[in-house]
Amino acid sequence: MRRLLPPLPLVPPLLLAGCSGVQTPLDPYGSEAERIAHLTWVLFVGGTAIFGLVMALLAAALVAPGWMRGLLGSRRFVIGGGIVFPAVTLAALLLYSLGTSRALVTPRGDAPLRIEVIGRQYWWEVRYPDLGEGAVTANEIRLPRGREVELHLSSADVIHSLWIPNLHGKMDMIPGRVNRQRFTAERTGVLRGQCTEFCGLQHSLMAFWAVVQEPEEFEAWVARQREPVPPPEGEVAARGMRVFGEAGCGACHAVRGTEWQARLGPDLSRIGSRLSLAAGVLDNHRGTLAGWIAGAQDIKRGNSMPAYGRALDGGELLALATWLEGLR
Known part of the structure; x- marks a missing residue:
């Protein structure tokens, strides 16, 4: 029979490969994504620990001596392990996740760079209203490193959803409404974004690139965008x-x-x-x-x-x- 799974020694490298790259929340390029990554690891590690504990208790209930099985079936253990422990654990996770969510929506500055992103079937229109007439592009968001930006997200047709995993969480784009998302990119690089709300036949082929540049490179790019195109050469x-x-x-x-x-x-x-x-x-x-x-x-x-x-x-x-x- 042909082997369908990779050899066991290759499993850890394959799993770790998902922790870095141009489209993963586990390789943060800013403080907002870093908070999301911390929450993700807390849920991963906590969920794994609880799963291991439950499996150990299940094994004990099946093969442990009679006195231990009796202890596991006692009223006190059932209330403590089946009611108190889950309630306390879930309440702690809820409070931690609410604190993370609050931090993600709390603005850090009063004058972020506004970037309008309009979702269309099946492409992205990107405009920079704070930078003057003509700063327009498509399927690519240019960002200055170290400066807070505010994405103004809207849709021209159906519901879309923008997600740049290395920078922030997903945000829906709803016709007739403008949603806002703030973040600061603190590392330069080229990151991949994606529409994460099914929007039609080519939803899976609706991606874009987020390019984080040094401030002077970004300003040069903006100046170039605003200039009229030169006459054709040749x-x-x-x-x-x-x-x-x-x-x-x-x-x-x-x-x-x-x-x-x-x-x-x-x-x-x-x-x-x-x-x-x-x-x-x-x-x-x-x-x-x-x-x-x-x-x-x-x-x-x-x-x-x-x-x-x-x-x-x-x-x-x-x-x-x-x-x-x-x-x-």
Whole structure:
């Protein structure tokens, strides 16, 4: 019979692998996530200890001498172990978890950086209203290290839920309502976030990246985002810009500094600088850009992006992808 489980020596490393990485609450990048990680370990360790105790008492009830089994079945032990102990333990855990919850919603400063995140089927619109007109991106949240931020979370269609495990807990995004979540990222790095509320066919492919940068790098990124896009460099990129307009892409997408300012789809002003395409589905480079434009419905069926594989020939796709890749 073929072995289905890993060899026993590999089990501890596999379990420990889930304690670090770009999408785990057990590798906190800020104090909020650290509180959640502490609560998680308290529940893990406490639950394991209680489970071990119950199993030991069960074994004793089955194989222990008669005097011990009689003690386990006594009225005093049943009341103490079956009523008093669970009540005290659960009350202590409740008080500890309520204290953690209170700390998570208590603001640390009066002037956090506001970031608007709008959930859409199946992508994320991200705006920075405190940083001026034009600070807009998609499927990527840039964060300055050491500065408190406040996410303003809303939805344009159905209920979504945002979760960046290394930074905070999940928060629902409800149509017609704005929920707020505050945290401070205290380490730089690239973290993965995910929609954690079923929102339709491509819910599992609705991810994003949270990029924590040093403050000066973040300010440089913001300044770059706010600038109008430069003229295309080279004949191929210029052709790509013409294809963008002729194919009607501007009916859904905005490109800063051009006539195209629609908001139905992601803002493409600096798409070349983003880490991924299609909400974390593809790495971002010229080849994947062309592939996504040509066959968006084959890659992520049910999203709002039409497939242009039959409308544009290979040269047009390459030119369009070249121009978009240059928008950095």
